[in-house]
Amino acid sequence: HRSKSTGLPDVRERTLIAVKPDGVQRRLVGQIIQRFEQRGFKLVGLKMLQASQDVLSEHYCGLRTKPFYNSLLRYMTSGPVVVMVWEGHNVVQTSRTMVGHTNPAEAMAGTVRGDFSMHVSRNVVHASDSVEGAQKEIQLWFQAKDLVDWDCWVQTSTSEV
Ligand code: IDP
Numbered sequence: 001h002r003s004k005s006t007g008l009p010d011v012r013e014r015t016l017i018a019v020k021p022d023g024v025q026r027r028l029v030g031q032i033i034q035r036f037e038q039r040g041f042k043l044v045g046l047k048m049l050q051a052s053q054d055v056l057s058e059h060y061c062g063l064r065t066k067p068f069y070n071s072l073l074r075y076m077t078s079g080p081v082v083v084m085v086w087e088g089h090n091v092v093q094t095s096r097t098m099v100g101h102t103n104p105a106e107a108m109a110g111t112v113r114g115d116f117s118m119h120v121s122r123n124v125v126h127a128s129d130s131v132e133g134a135q136k137e138i139q140l141w142f143q144a145k146d147l148v149d150w151d152c153w154v155q156t157s158t159s160e161v
Helices: 021-025 029-039 053-059 069-076 091-099 112-116 131-141
Strands: 014-019 042-049 081-087 125-127
Touching: 014 029, 014 091, 014 131, 021 029, 021 069, 021 081, 029 042, 029 081, 029 091, 029 112, 053 069, 053 131, 081 091, 091 112, 091 125
Parallel strands: none
Antiparallel strands: 014 081, 014 125, 042 081
């Protein structure tokens, strides 16, 4: 696919962003969505749900042997989450930068974690860490029919790329 306006390849990179239960409890959903919209990324999927043990154990399968694994699953099931799929140029890498370091003590001010959290066990948001990881996570959390492939008809920062 090429863009009709620029002739350049269309940007199809997607990532999974989740507002974790503490982010929902603290009414941070809107502010987090705003940061991604403001950056120019395109929202293609969004839902709120109570995460199941099954989905979470798959989502965090790489952390099964960690000492904090059980408390991580308790945290992630302590209330609803808001999961989203965002699309755009380099969205995986850029989102990781916007979200900030896993440990809020090391997260820069201006990042979501650097602005809103102080402890690694309550770090407000999830962002996929690679393009392949994002594809797996999107398939895990969303059915293909629930992702919306919409065309943008206004100028955004991504339409210049
Ligand atoms: P990431 O979320 O920045 O990709 P990962 O290392 O994949 O970081 O860890 C996944 C999640 O597990 C973190 O976001 C955090 O919620 C939790 N976590 C990671 N390390 C610790 C820890 O040392 N104590 C408690 N929870 C942790």
